[in-house]
């Protein structure tokens with residue numbers, strides 16, 4: 001009883017401290033017993049508390065939304081706001097800050113003829129190569145170093161996937177005239193760590209259009225890779241989730257009260273599926289056999 005009261009008090013105090021923006025995020029990255037590195041709570045955390053936020057390392061709008069979603073932060077264009085279109089009409093910027101932030105790599109992007117690469121991706125419905133292409137432009141412009149994703153875990157790749165990636169790299173290579181294994185290494189990291197970004201509707205109109213979008217087309221505004229959020233392992237009954245409000249700026253939130261030392265886990269997939277479907281998607285898409293409590297109990 002006292003323990004319960006003390007935990008509630010600590011959670012409330014911690015939530016108040018977090019709301020004041022006091023102190024570093026209450027998390028640390030450490031080795032788990034069976035899932036590589038993971039994220040752990042360094043103090044009790046209250047349900048609903050925002051643990052930390054994160055800016056993407058690299059992001060890209062969904063190809064069909066290049067004129068609707070900001071090239072840099074993935075914010076959706078407001079109904080009447082058409083001023084941010086790039087002069088060549090190839091993309092949209094929501095603000096001068098986003099345009100300035102992207103100036104260097106957008107310049108590199110614009111100089112190359114991406115038609116073959118883009119056609120290849122659109123005919124196969126590929127999204128992640130666009131992020132590798134964005135990263136290549138960022139590296140060339142000097143915005144990031146070529147090994148900036150190196151610390152993230154790469155996906156286990158099948159021979160078929162490798163062959164597909166080599167095909168894509170040939171197109172990227174012929175565009176940039178640069179050789180190397182860089183593309184495959186980068187894409188392997190993007191595959192395992194990318195988030196599909198669905199913005200939370202912020203108005204009634206947004207709510208209506210997203211309801212339509214979820215039927216008519218992809219509800220995601222784009223994809224992004226982050227540093228710290230990439231260390232969160234998966235759980236089919238997660239205690240943490242990642243949310244986006246109006247842009248790719250992410251917030252990690254506790255879904256329930258969490259004890260100090262507990263591992264923080266998010267759900268990578270639609271958790272409403274049955275155990276066999278979840279196991280299949282996690283094995284095929286992410287290359288691991290989920291050993292979370294829910295899967296182990298067969299639920």
Ligand SMILES: C[S@@+](CC[C@H](N)C(=O)[O-])C[C@H]1O[C@@H](n2cnc3c(N)ncnc32)[C@H](O)[C@@H]1O
Pocket residue numbers: 034035036037038152153192193230231232233234235286287288289290291292
């Ligand atoms: C986004 S990374 C998470 C961080 C990763 N553990 C690391 O060391 O960088 C995803 C990888 O973590 C491991 N992983 C995540 N959740 C898991 C789970 N529930 N069971 C087993 N392995 C898991 C898998 O190797 C998966 O490919």
